[in-house]
Amino acid sequence: MADPTPNLQEVHDFLFTLAIRAGTMITSANPALSPVDTKKNSSDLVTETDKAVEDMVSSSLKSKFPSYSFLGEETSTSGHLTSAPTFIVDPIDGTTNFVHAHPYISISMAFAYECRPLVGIVYNPFTQHLYHAIHGKGAFLTAPSIPTSHPPLPSHGESNVEPVVSAYTRTRLPLKSPAPPLQGLKQALVAIEWGNERSGNNWETKTKTFSSLAGDDSTGGSMVHSLRSLGSAALNCCAVARGDLDAYWEGGCWAWDVGAGWVIVEEAGGKVVGGNEGEWKPNVDGRRYLVVRGAEGGQEEMIHEFWGALRGKLEYEQ
Numbered sequence: 001m002a003d004p005t006p007n008l009q010e011v012h013d014f015l016f017t018l019a020i021r022a023g024t025m026i027t028s029a030n031p032a033l034s035p036v037d038t039k040k041n042s043s044d045l046v047t048e049t050d051k052a053v054e055d056m057v058s059s060s061l062k063s064k065f066p067s068y069s070f071l072g073e074e075t076s077t078s079g080h081l082t083s084a085p086t087f088i089v090d091p092i093d094g095t096t097n098f099v100h101a102h103p104y105i106s107i108s109m110a111f112a113y114e115c116r117p118l119v120g121i122v123y124n125p126f127t128q129h130l131y132h133a134i135h136g137k138g139a140f141l142t143a144p145s146i147p148t149s150h151p152p153l154p155s156h157g158e159s160n161v162e163p164v165v166s167a168y169t170r171t172r173l174p175l176k177s178p179a180p181p182l183q184g185l186k187q188a189l190v191a192i193e194w195g196n197e198r199s200g201n202n203w204e205t206k207t208k209t210f211s212s213l214a215g216d217d218s219t220g221g222s223m224v225h226s227l228r229s230l231g232s233a234a235l236n237c238c239a240v241a242r243g244d245l246d247a248y249w250e251g252g253c254w255a256w257d258v259g260a261g262w263v264i265v266e267e268a269g270g271k272v273v274g275g276n277e278g279e280w281k282p283n284v285d286g287r288r289y290l291v292v293r294g295a296e297g298g299q300e301e302m303i304h305e306f307w308g309a310l311r312g313k314l315e316y317e318q
């Protein structure tokens with residue numbers, strides 16, 4: 001009888017290649033010409049490119065791994081993750097950025113088994129930065145090699161300069177190792193997201209928490225170095241895994257937004273806990289997350305301090 005345990009290396013290698021193929025579809029699409037539809041409201045966008053990429057990915061995976069399940073942003077009717085071996089895919093994470101031709105977007109593909117993400121691939125085709133991880137085998141960034149001696153830049157008006165990218169480098173994450181200790185919110189750069197829910201309890205909780213994080217002592221705030229809202233949950237997780245974002249907090253995104261980044265963060269020494277206080281073991285499809293970078297100390301203190309800065313409780317249905 002065939003071993004039912006998935007071959008994670010085989011899954012990783014196939015997703016790695018698929019991400020590059022999807023990236024070509026994304027960079028060759030013209031956002032201005034890609035019809036834009038809305039889902040929940042005017043800020044919840046989807047394009048024909050999102051759908052075309054997901055169709056390509058899901059058919060490729062169904063052909064290669066016919067017994068595995070598929071949970072995709074544009075075709076799944078629920079965000080619920082079962083214990084079956086499952087691919088969790090967001091064809092374009094950062095669709096709003098894509099629509100506005102702002103190149104902070106990624107294709108995010110995870111593989112989960114027994115509700116645990118075990119393989120993660122996040123690829124920004126505009127920067128050719130591909131983040132990848134297998135549970136227990138570390139997290140890496142594969143990116144164009146930066147030449148040590150930069151060839152002369154084109155003089156003014158010169159065009160068709162030969163690309164300087166001739167090779168790729170694989171770097172283990174976090175980029176700084178050992179990772180510097182976390183020094184608390186007052187020394188932190190924190191990613192947050194506005195999401196597409198712009199009223200009600202979750203909106204109030206988010207906006208009051210943003211103020212609590214950024215406000216100074218006179219307001220009872222935590223006075224973080226700053227907040228960043230970059231528009232891609234997956235790339236936010238990768239920045240935490242790299243070590244240049246100290247934390248990322250969001251409610252309202254889905255398993256396909258965070259599934260791949262989750263593995264990459266954990267394999268880079270980071271932690272993923274829930275977006276509400278006391279949620280130490282969140283579900284991948286729990287829709288509220290606090291992600292903290294790897295560090296030689298200070299992680300639990302940061303989590304407790306962050307939860308103490310929350311102003312309300314996030315509540316989402318799957």
Ligand code: LIP
Pocket residue numbers: 073090092093094095096193194195196231232233234250252253254257
């Ligand atoms: C996006 C997430 C982001 C969230 C947005 C949106 P999409 O995913 O990456 O974190 O704030 O509302 O859900 O929709 O671009 O794939």
